Amino acid sequence: MEAMAALLPRAKDFGLALPAPPTRPQRPSASTAFRGSFGLRCFALPAVASFLTSLRSQSRRRFSAPRRAVNTDAEYKIDLEGLVSLCKRRGFVFPSGEIYGGYNGFFDYGPLGAELKNNLKRMWWRKMVHCRDDVIGLDSSIVTTPSVHQASGHVDNFSDPMVDCTESKKRFRADQLMWAKVELEDGTSAGYVSMVEDGNVEVALKKAAKKLIKQKKIEGGFKELEIKDMTDATEEEVKLIPSPATGLPGSLTGARAFNLMFETYVGPYSDGASKSYLRPETAQGIFVNFKTVTYVMRQKIPFGIAQIGKAFRNEITPRQFLFRSREFEQMEIEYFIDPEADFKAIQEEWIMEMWNFLKAVGLKESLLDREVHEGEKLAHYARACTDIVFTYPFGTQELLGVAARGEYDLQQHAQASGESLEYQVPGQKRKFVPHVIEPSCGVDRLFLALLCSAYDEDEIDGEKRSLLRFHPCVAPITCAIFPLLKNKPPLVEKAKGLAAMLRSSGFNVLYDEAGTIGKRYRRMDEVGTPFCCTIDFDTLEDDTVTIRRRDDPLKVERKKREDIGAFLMKECQLPEQ
Numbered sequence: 001m002e003a004m005a006a007l008l009p010r011a012k013d014f015g016l017a018l019p020a021p022p023t024r025p026q027r028p029s030a031s032t033a034f035r036g037s038f039g040l041r042c043f044a045l046p047a048v049a050s051f052l053t054s055l056r057s058q059s060r061r062r063f064s065a066p067r068r069a070v071n072t073d074a075e076y077k078i079d080l081e082g083l084v085s086l087c088k089r090r091g092f093v094f095p096s097g098e099i100y101g102g103y104n105g106f107f108d109y110g111p112l113g114a115e116l117k118n119n120l121k122r123m124w125w126r127k128m129v130h131c132r133d134d135v136i137g138l139d140s141s142i143v144t145t146p147s148v149h150q151a152s153g154h155v156d157n158f159s160d161p162m163v164d165c166t167e168s169k170k171r172f173r174a175d176q177l178m179w180a181k182v183e184l185e186d187g188t189s190a191g192y193v194s195m196v197e198d199g200n201v202e203v204a205l206k207k208a209a210k211k212l213i214k215q216k217k218i219e220g221g222f223k224e225l226e227i228k229d230m231t232d233a234t235e236e237e238v239k240l241i242p243s244p245a246t247g248l249p250g251s252l253t254g255a256r257a258f259n260l261m262f263e264t265y266v267g268p269y270s271d272g273a274s275k276s277y278l279r280p281e282t283a284q285g286i287f288v289n290f291k292t293v294t295y296v297m298r299q300k301i302p303f304g305i306a307q308i309g310k311a312f313r314n315e316i317t318p319r320q321f322l323f324r325s326r327e328f329e330q331m332e333i334e335y336f337i338d339p340e341a342d343f344k345a346i347q348e349e350w351i352m353e354m355w356n357f358l359k360a361v362g363l364k365e366s367l368l369d370r371e372v373h374e375g376e377k378l379a380h381y382a383r384a385c386t387d388i389v390f391t392y393p394f395g396t397q398e399l400l401g402v403a404a405r406g407e408y409d410l411q412q413h414a415q416a417s418g419e420s421l422e423y424q425v426p427g428q429k430r431k432f433v434p435h436v437i438e439p440s441c442g443v444d445r446l447f448l449a450l451l452c453s454a455y456d457e458d459e460i461d462g463e464k465r466s467l468l469r470f471h472p473c474v475a476p477i478t479c480a481i482f483p484l485l486k487n488k489p490p491l492v493e494k495a496k497g498l499a500a501m502l503r504s505s506g507f508n509v510l511y512d513e514a515g516t517i518g519k520r521y522r523r524m525d526e527v528g529t530p531f532c533c534t535i536d537f538d539t540l541e542d543d544t545v546t547i548r549r550r551d552d553p554l555k556v557e558r559k560k561r562e563d564i565g566a567f568l569m570k571e572c573q574l575p576e577q
């Protein structure tokens with residue numbers, strides 16, 4: 001048993017900053033829902049204030065993740081730690097460099113994870129590129145001339161606010177380090193409490209406040225907590241707020257900017273002149289290729305360029321497993337439109353396109369929602385932005401964003417490169433720099449959302465077990481092929497023949513002859529395989545096989561062996577909405 005336990009992954013191997021809350025996170029009450037931390041902030045520290053103002057006015061990155069109400073209707077049968085463990089046991093995701101103790105913010109996708117992720121990307125490409133005649137694909141380099149990132153504003157402004165603990169040497173994202181003054185009923189202060197933001201900040205800080213009062217042997221209660229983050233702390237308050245690492249005040253620094261781009265050096269010299277960056281988003285590769293793609297592919301506006309690829313961000317606190325990592329993948333489209341077009345209507349079409357895609361690959365619609373960015377939350381160049389958020393076991397968070405970005409990026413690159421990026425309307429004298437609508441989705445966040453949606457538990461003969469209900473279009477293994485008995489060569493031969501036939505038709509199938517049929521079914525349910533085919537003695541007579549569906553196990557059908565390919569092909573279609 002101990003050996004087994006040692007094999008199980010530990011949460012910290014996956015960079016989980018905090019254990020998942022034991023109960024479902026509570027929805028903050030209206031009166032205490034992080035008052036003062038949303039929207040317009042009043043900054044007391046002048047240096048922080050000007051840094052934050054500059055961030056808001058220039059950065060491509062939104063300054064602060066909005067704190068969302070947690071969807072308390074979401075009934076999860078698994079918490080984040082359970083998911084992490086399941087991902088490792090079933091071969092979906094491992095910590096990167098695990099034999100050396102892992103590496104915070106980096107992950108390796110195991111054999112089944114790689115299949116699931118590839119299927120997700122393939123489906124997205126199919127729906128967004130192949131099934132539309134107004135979107136074409138691109139694959140740009142990860143490292144490019146630093147001029148690109150200079151012009152886009154990433155070199156100067158792609159930052160998060162950071163706070164250091166000088167005692168523990170730990171770093172925190174200032175907007176995720178939450179604190180509150182514990183004020184007694186008579187108006188005097190009992191001290192301060194703090195924690196790194198999690199689904200349950202309000203409850204956890206209240207608990208910490210009660211503990212503080214007990215420690216100080218104070219009778220009576222305290223006023224309702226006004227929860228803020230470190231970007232809202234004055235110089236005096238910074239000195240009094242305890243570090244979450246040590247539990248003691250005095251070691252936290254004020255917030256300052258931390259650029260999230262990974263630097264690298266190109267060529268044999270490691271000096272300033274050879275410095276470049278790992279791209280923090282795939283979008284810039286699309287903007288700088290806009291002119292060439294339009295010309296060589298003879299594109300007429302409106303049209304889009306899609307790209308799937310790796311992006312890198314040196315996140316201060318990577319956490320929540322795959323949700324916030326330092327190396328991740330994005331699926332992005334820059335959809336170029338006429339500046340006079342109705343951008344709101346086109347943005348809405350893309351929001352719906354993304355929403356329908358998420359549903360089609362198997363996300364539960366009840367876990368999806370929209371969040372519109374307004375006022376301070378909207379970057380200055382953006383005309384509109386709507387996130388599609390997903391309720392993960394740790395709270396409701398951004399899964400993807402659909403922004404109307406105006407002409408900002410193309411203008412920046414035109415100015416910096418001296419190259420005109422105007423579009424000439426065919427047959428007219430009219431020229432313009434197109435505006436863009438940008439749907440941008442993180443593959444890894446979608447992967448995690450898919451696992452959360454697919455996870456289920458049931459009971460067979462009194463035994464509780466877990467299973468994954470993936471849609472056939474993304475399931476890592478589409479179909480398992482079993483000979484009824486492994487010691488009957490004609491059955492084995494037919495089963496192997498069927499597996500080979502399906503493989504040559506492009507399906508990822510698994511041949512399995514070990515154990516009882518019941519056990520083999522169960523193994524496949526656990527990894528989300530939607531169909532299992534069994535070759536039995538009837539197959540030898542009439543060449544039919546049984547098909548058993550994971551989600552309707554009692555309805556076992558018989559089909560001709562030669563028809564299985566067509567059956568799977570139909571089942572694996574991305575559902576039309």
Ligand code: ATP
Pocket residue numbers: 061062064065281313315322323324325326328329330398399400401440441442443444445
């Ligand atoms: P957040 O506010 O959560 O940091 P963001 O608004 O900075 O995200 P964008 O710059 O809009 O994110 O990136 C587009 C998409 O890329 C996001 O919607 C998300 O799906 C994904 N993404 C961004 N950062 C990460 C990360 N560190 N790890 C995994 N996916 C990410």
